[in-house]
Amino acid sequence: MDWRDDGIVLSTRKLGENSVRLSVLTRDYGRHTGMVRGATSKSMRGTLEPGNEVRVGWSARLAEHLGQFRCELTGAHAADILLQPGPLMAMSSACAMLDVTLPEREAHPDLYHGTIALLGALKAEQWLPSYIRWEVGLLEELGYGLALDRCAATNEVTDLAYVSPKSGRAVSEPAGNAYRDRLLTLPAFLASGRASQARETTGFGDQLRDGLKLTGFFIHRDIFEAKGIKPVAARDRLVSHVWRLNADDEK
Structure with missing residues (x-):
């Protein structure tokens, strides 16, 4: 089992000393989880911030296994709005909402592209109307x-x-x-x-x-x-x- 896709980091959870369980929303494979080794390094911590865009590769012996992710940062949205409390909260809210509401491994390409659009809109002055429209789309x-x-x-x-x-x-x-x-x-x-x-x-x-x-x-x-x-x-x-x-x- 091996695939590659573009994704949005939703959450991480510590798994052992140096690894995390990563949840991402991918374009073609939906919300997917997997283990990332060496995730506690300085470079990887910056990559795995919720809201960042990543290029991920997932592999496992069997489809039902947790599997492992290889991640490459492609869009550092979290860093772009780090000093803007409102947009940062909106991004955290969107990621958390996706993480708890979406079924795992079920593709939602429209929602993926809508979330990518939201991440860009959060850098604009009228970010909150964009977030509310995103929630309408999530519903x-x-x-x-x-x-x-x-x-x-x-x-x-x-x-x-x-x-x-x-x-x-x-x-x-x-x-x-x-x-x-x-x-x-x-x-x-x-x-x-x-x-x-x-x-x-x-x-x-x-x-x-x-x-x-x-x-x-x-x-x-x-x-x-x-x-x-x-x-x-x-x-x-x-x-x-x-x-x-x-x-x-x-x-």
Whole structure:
């Protein structure tokens, strides 16, 4: 058993004195684990940071064995945003989410390419909307996609302002106003249809919080609770960071 592929480092766990158990998301082989020998060396520690892109080779006597990885760094994303707390937390959250939610050895090429795009977007000023859109994509890849392109009640594609917590479908402002206390807010930057003027003038900080609340609701209910997965601490830290930033901006 021997293959080579491009991958994204998701996590490492110490295995013996000088080795680690490495988890990577590969383009063609999905989330895969294997042992890396000599991983405690200075050069390898920098290579195996979560969020880095690597060229990996995996080999084992049998397909069901843990196997061994050979790794070569191709993109040091962790170093690029080391001094930016928000983007660094978002990268840690994305890696941790992939590590705990994806089945092992099942290819998800669209999610792989979407994550590569996210790693690049985290270096831009508007990194948080990109992260929230990535979470929407993760839900879709896992079978819990949100239908944000038209109103569930009227089939209209404009003035989309809410999301039904039951169906995950968008609801327009006119159709949902009477039930707004039972609906989730759909931020304008996620709505496929043109938002109403009232929605367009909503503070962007509020939209970001609404976006994290929206994806977080479905992630916790449909993935964490449904599959018995412990909530991802890295995502909780990101959410707390965003809340603190917006609280400081409002002072």
